[in-house]
Amino acid sequence: MLPASSPHTFHSYADADALATQLAQTLTAACHAAIDARGRAWLALAGGRTPLPVYARLAAAGLGPIEAIPTDERCVPHSDPACNLHQLRVALAGNPEITVHPLTCADGDPVRSLDLSRTWLARHPAPFDLVLLGMGNDGHIASLFPGAANLSEGLALERGTDVIASVPDPLPPEAPYPRISLTLARLLHARAIHLLATGQHKRQVLTQVLTDPQCHLPVAALLRAGTPIQIHWSP
């Protein structure tokens, strides 16, 4: 899957269950190392459906203090099942030592949410101990969508803006909402970065990105940034 010169590592699993078990062990080990070194683990965790079994396994592990934020958020109320914060908190609820902080206001208002997330991230500048990213069928990562008007701001590699508000164009039918997203530069400010994808369509997207230099999907910007990424895939 990867050219010999690639800085990345590709992990292929027999099925989604095996992927979730192994990836949860990897997250657990990273959290233990961070807690031993710095007293807490500091994570950015993908939203969407694919990582939820990983989070359920992580919540079941004996860990220590973990603070996390979503990599991105849908601008909906926190009580809405489409809210990444909501899903993360539900999946991690079994472990009271894990705190997930919001990127948005409780009502999901995009303008005030951008202000909130910028202020909050400015106060929390430490590199993430681990970033777990998902990927959409359209090659988006976090909420950095191919058709967004301000995508270039979100993908810029110079540190400056930690978070952007954007509107996917077209809106994805499964989650048609304005978004708040960490920028690629902020996501790369991390000790370890993992990318999670399941299914044949997402594998084709990854293959295209890794083999076609003319492919300019957001996930391509991640994989060409020069930072080693651990890619996890299963059917």
Ligand SMILES: O=C1O[C@H](COP(=O)(O)O)[C@@H](O)[C@H](O)[C@H]1O
């Ligand atoms: O909208 C989003 O989509 C991606 C992928 O989600 P999945 O359900 O296909 O796993 C996700 O990584 C992102 O955090 C989320 O907001």
